[in-house]
Amino acid sequence: MGSFKREMAARFRMSDLGALTYYLGIKVRQGREALTLGQSAYASKLLERSGMAECKPCVTTMEERLKLTKANTAAKVDATLYRSIVGGLRYLVHTRPDIAFAVVYVSRFMENPREDHWVQ
Template sequence: MSDLSILSYYLGIEMRQGKEELTLGQSAYSSKLLEWSSMAECKPCMTPMEEWLKLMKASTTVMVDATLYRSIVGGLRYLVHTRPDIAFAMDYVSHFMEDPKEHHWAAVKRLLCYVNGTVDQWIIFPKTGGSRL
């Protein structure tokens, strides 16, 4: 095995290595997820989820395409690796993958709108001495 160069892209995660920090992001993956879900042109929002949102499994609203719902939520789950800011909202909407309804889909769309507004966010790990982040 040979050392080819500094790692810059691995499993969909972009890496930038500087003297002071290591930066991880998934802007390309986020853009592809938004394109695939037809949400690339949506209006960005400031929060990943509405405040005090209460979703129920038992509902009389219209059922949505469960396969599409699961695929989008699975894509968001992979995005959490570098986006801890969406972890709670993604976990919340994943509770309804068995029987997704229209209001569950609206919460996922809201999360995708947030991702659209924050595509270029990266997580930064400083290279300072010690184990502090």
């Protein structure tokens, strides 16, 4: 046991469960050279919940020069589901910073989500 673990065990009641492998939906892989975090199982569940499990992957996370607006007459969507999915995407950003811009962009519509925010 390392000195840090011994000191912590002396101060707090604890048990050593070994190397961390999974924590709060994040898979942890510890190698000699690097520590890798991943959320592929979490992302798959999020895709299933949003009805997008069968969609094909793409290189870009958002269409270039996409313009969305809050002023829209399209039908409203289930706001609770929309917020839940966007919240899940926000959590996914911890291990997927490449989707951060798109997630922040769609977060703008959490107050009043619509079926279609596209500007013609």
